[in-house]
Amino acid sequence: MSKPYRRLDIHNAAVLLVDHQAGLLSLVRDFNPDPFRNNVLALADLAAYFKLPVVLTTSFEEGPNGPLMPELREKFPDAPFIPRPGQINAWDNEDFVKAVKATGRKQLILAGVVTEVCVAFPALSAVEEDFEVFVVTDASGTFNEVSRHASWDRMSQAGAQLMTWFAVAAELHRDWRRDVEGLGALFSNHIPDYRNLITSYNTFKAPKPQPKAAP
Amino acid sequence: MSKPYRRLDIHNAAVLLVDHQAGLLSLVRDFNPDPFRNNVLALADLAAYFKLPVVLTTSFEEGPNGPLMPELREKFPDAPFIPRPGQINAWDNEDFVKAVKATGRKQLILAGVVTEVCVAFPALSAVEEDFEVFVVTDASGTFNEVSRHASWDRMSQAGAQLMTWFAVAAELHRDWRRDVEGLGALFSNHIPDYRNLITSYNTFKAPKPQPKAAP
Amino acid sequence: MSKPYRRLDIHNAAVLLVDHQAGLLSLVRDFNPDPFRNNVLALADLAAYFKLPVVLTTSFEEGPNGPLMPELREKFPDAPFIPRPGQINAWDNEDFVKAVKATGRKQLILAGVVTEVCVAFPALSAVEEDFEVFVVTDASGTFNEVSRHASWDRMSQAGAQLMTWFAVAAELHRDWRRDVEGLGALFSNHIPDYRNLITSYNTFKAPKPQPKAAP
Amino acid sequence: MSKPYRRLDIHNAAVLLVDHQAGLLSLVRDFNPDPFRNNVLALADLAAYFKLPVVLTTSFEEGPNGPLMPELREKFPDAPFIPRPGQINAWDNEDFVKAVKATGRKQLILAGVVTEVCVAFPALSAVEEDFEVFVVTDASGTFNEVSRHASWDRMSQAGAQLMTWFAVAAELHRDWRRDVEGLGALFSNHIPDYRNLITSYNTFKAPKPQPKAAP
Amino acid sequence: MSKPYRRLDIHNAAVLLVDHQAGLLSLVRDFNPDPFRNNVLALADLAAYFKLPVVLTTSFEEGPNGPLMPELREKFPDAPFIPRPGQINAWDNEDFVKAVKATGRKQLILAGVVTEVCVAFPALSAVEEDFEVFVVTDASGTFNEVSRHASWDRMSQAGAQLMTWFAVAAELHRDWRRDVEGLGALFSNHIPDYRNLITSYNTFKAPKPQPKAAP
Amino acid sequence: MSKPYRRLDIHNAAVLLVDHQAGLLSLVRDFNPDPFRNNVLALADLAAYFKLPVVLTTSFEEGPNGPLMPELREKFPDAPFIPRPGQINAWDNEDFVKAVKATGRKQLILAGVVTEVCVAFPALSAVEEDFEVFVVTDASGTFNEVSRHASWDRMSQAGAQLMTWFAVAAELHRDWRRDVEGLGALFSNHIPDYRNLITSYNTFKAPKPQPKAAP
């Protein structure tokens, strides 16, 4: 009756960032600009932190869609970057699929702009090829809530799992003792309320730094 | 566990516009009037652009429901137009079903007013006859968000796919190189933010026009 | 892959109104009071109009939950009315189930207050006994949208269909020609926008009254 | 086609409260603080009222996440309390799972902060081990509605049931006559509108106290 | 520093209903249709109840703006009714101003559609002629909240007072003992929550009817 | 050009609680029930904490409006309590005005249900008699946001100041050193986020209790 628990595994996951381009970002209206930018950068940071393979792609970046957010190129200078010459569904681009398969990973953590096209199309294609697809809903943006929820339904019915960057980070990390400072820094940099907690904690607890990690 | 990816195919799709009538439009309150009108016209424009067969129908157009939006008749003067004498579910009207089947298409792109009746009823009937049904959620309007979400759930559970006009256009087009100017014009005419991108792009890039299409 | 289209049939449907009591109504906060009252009365009017069997029930009506909305008793003086002495799930009350089964109907149109209890519990029980359950979402109210959507999900996953009073009326009526004046009056009395359409239509078209019904 | 009705049973249910910690609570933004605090305390009160076994756990409580809400420790001084040294998914902590299994219950009523991690992860793990999982959506909080709805979808698709504390109480109680005063007090303490109903009722009906319980 | 308290006086007030026409009502989007219709009828009922002079007017009622809501004509068959041949600001119509002045009242209770035109224009004109203007904000509707709040600001800055139908009724009535049944009926007919209170009260208190009026 | 800063003074302020009755509370829809109840009790607690004179009044409490919230009577057993026999504006009741004047205070902190009547009317009357009026907006409730904002505008234009219970407490207290524990307890009991801060602080800082008060 129920789906099995497909749990993200740090050794089996890759991150696909699709079309976070300077022009296309102006279309995103289901998030306010500050949190959306923060979510995308948080996803990039967690990919780097967990050393996950990353694949970058853009659609028509020399036209009005504009260039990829510079921060993403800078953060992953060695990641495969596939500027698609025209294919709207990134999965229709052989180089992109090749790059994805070259990671050797079967769990695809996917985000992009706009949700119902740049995310949903490759998500549906990847599910068909038996990848496990995890959509990072809060790093994927679109025109409005109707587009968001219609595309969530389509992806969920097809078998993709709806996640957030925070849930992805937590499911990959599994145990704080793996690296307290690292995960704490990730959260502090992208969750102002968490940063405040740490600020107060450190002040009250000083001079002791952070709670000590497990052996 | 998951549904197969039923992907829209330009050679297998038809568009059904159900009851976008001047009177009934005053009932639509889950969209503001400007975007809703825009979405309906965008769907019409994409149907014309992709040369998809279109079927038009109305319910009781000589009564308070009022006439079809004139723009739709004008845009598709040769499309079959079935003013239903009384059937609420368009699929109960033999002429309508005949017109749909005469298109020879198995993928039905469906929009109308109001969502839970004029869209949901034929959607459910068509699914039962093994058509693939794609509901254009943002060109379908109703009284409020309760009606919208209840009817989305009913249609989705029955196997219909929830789309938007933008996702339909992108899934049909598949590759920008098919016709850059055409798709760009469609987006520019119906997405103000996209129009702005193109305006700035053209200004900065002039005198070079648009990025050149693939051979 | 998809559920079959279980379509409401005027000869096979009954209406169950559960706990629309004067006290409990003050708990309803996911609808504003005016539309909620209107929706409940619209459902009652359509039940009367289509001559569907109706079963009324209340929970603890001599306590703070208060008496049934007087309009419902007055509209259905001969309907079975089961004031439950304590059972929270109406389906746990033998008299209620007996009354439902006595209607001989297999399609249950169900509404009540509050949604996640008074509606969801009997909905789930009835589905288990192979009734087809149609929840009238807009005549069922609860504390807030979290309660609403959590209970919708539970009912939908169990196989109930989410409807609105307007969709129920339209699916039962099937063809305007069955009775134009009757359905028009139902809509005019409960949809101000529709009433306005009729007012303008009649003024412009006078002295001809309504569009004539089919033979 | 539909899931069976898994109904909460007072003899088979346990309550798991995960990470309602003073620091983490500042992250909760999908509920206003007053109702969220009220919902958590209502869930605790109902657990105590129905004498359900309770398991408490925290994540890293000596760090910025902060201590458990003191009210929960005070209410369940004898409940197993597992401060996890690092595991993010409580189900990864052997002591926690052992404590859950020691209750001998197969129905797990689960709430926590934040929903997509502290609730969703153990919910998915428990479903995999054939527990029946009931998520108390309104005693579980997270950053925003995107996180809420993405995680609801993941849990629902996996087979968990989405509940509220009120629905849990009502489904466990089953019949008011079991204890009118007790359930009335629970509702009066946590639902201001219900308290008002009782206040007015008692005033108007005095000197008769509450409606008499069944024999 | 502060304005004097201009208090509504039953002997000095008149009600002006401007352009509540069947067509124009479809433009109103800052209220849902059910409460807006209710508010307009409540204002009409209170005008009748307090026997205030009423002036009715319409704009271009033979065109698309449509006829006045029939309920208003029926309720005030003897009130002056000025169908304006073209003036947008009712105060530009001599017959209208004459009718207003013929009431001999200096306090004008004003509502209409749409707020920033049909209400604001005569409100500003009347203030200039030293009438005291009371705008019934909830019986005046317009396109959206921007229009509403911009026009509220303009009217308030000019010296008009912003009221609701309920506040108008209460300020005119002043003392329940003036007529308990009458005011109770007005509230019961237009405030579902108040009706519920009365229903429960009457049930619990029976056979005594309503609280007795003062001598 | 600007109003002088009328600052609340603990020796010159009184609290007027108007019509917080069990029945009338069911009309309040511009606040959710949990925060509204909390705000009213917070205002009562601060009145008691600062030992301000309090005047209680009700409208028609033997009818459907219902009795005063019992907590208010219990908290101020010695406060003047004026059940008005019929006057809607409490200022029209001589006993009430007498009680207000007997306090000898010129600053009136005022809250009630519903805002545009039970609060606005006495606020306007008191301003006319040269009292300084401070409306506690979040302990005053009404039907919806239209009623709220229309009445705020009327009161503000007349010279009343719009406050919240938290601002009232802070303006009266002036200096934390006056009584750290007392004000901290008030905030902890009525602001869950503040309670969490204190819980974490006390845990981290233990065994030192609260920051020490000034001499």
Next chain:
Amino acid sequence: MSKPYRRLDIHNAAVLLVDHQAGLLSLVRDFNPDPFRNNVLALADLAAYFKLPVVLTTSFEEGPNGPLMPELREKFPDAPFIPRPGQINAWDNEDFVKAVKATGRKQLILAGVVTEVCVAFPALSAVEEDFEVFVVTDASGTFNEVSRHASWDRMSQAGAQLMTWFAVAAELHRDWRRDVEGLGALFSNHIPDYRNLITSYNTFKAPKPQPKAAP
């Protein structure tokens, strides 16, 4: 006590359009893109329709702010167009002020992007020079509702009047008989609900065209 009614006069009004540039438009988030674009074009259309003098200006149009919306240049090819080389407040640009004064008009109808800067600054400057300023709130956009309402308050306190394009059109036109077809066309082109009314009206009333104009 109240401001005089400064009424727009077709012979004394000019329209100032400030910084509706393709880049800056992507900053506007307090309106959805479809209605905002529509409002700006409606304001332009009404300026043309009433033959009001128009002044166009841009800020730094060769930089990222981008070029003026092309539709505005095309509609007013002969209007003074002042691309400001750097001044943020258009009133600081001598050419702009000269162009405004050259119109000879004392009533300035003002709209722009973003509201709190490009609109508020020249509005405040113009008021200081004794112009009557009418802000077209719905053709002026900004980042969010906080920015909108803060700037509305600043402008309103300074003496500007808050309008909408519809109110401007109606106040200028004054009498439908001045030109029924013209005003009707303006409304039909920019208010979908009004267009629907006209469509139904014309259908029902045909072959008679529009209501006849006054002599």
Next chain:
Amino acid sequence: MSKPYRRLDIHNAAVLLVDHQAGLLSLVRDFNPDPFRNNVLALADLAAYFKLPVVLTTSFEEGPNGPLMPELREKFPDAPFIPRPGQINAWDNEDFVKAVKATGRKQLILAGVVTEVCVAFPALSAVEEDFEVFVVTDASGTFNEVSRHASWDRMSQAGAQLMTWFAVAAELHRDWRRDVEGLGALFSNHIPDYRNLITSYNTFKAPKPQPKAAP
């Protein structure tokens, strides 16, 4: 009739940052955390950019209110920093007032947490001493929108001007040519949409840098 235009002057303005403390920030619920943090840092950045004198203060920072946001101390290491030992209204603290007056500025740009206390109280006090007060509404946070709007009204009525950080920056800067790169960097760092414009612009226009500054 209208207030004079008090325009911010770079030589006459100072910035007061009141109580942006790690604990108090968890109380802020009228903004989402990402934009609120961004707004506060933007205000700090503009103060540094324009070299305005800054005064920092905290309330009880050794208690649960927590330490000042570390970024503020780091950005203004030489600014007067007044940790108030207890005064709630910063203006009641002599050292604070002395520091403000020592700046020699008469225009006070003020922001803090929470709005109705830490901002409103010193704003009202400063206005009384004839300072010109500019409240940065979007860098000031509080519990909810009721608190926000009540306090805005109180401050606006007293003569304070409601601003945003963006309007403050623009009014101080006055002319882009003063320093194009500097202001562009400020906007790019705090307005994601503006950053995107610059990214696209630079890409399209390269290798030419930014539009050239005035001589």
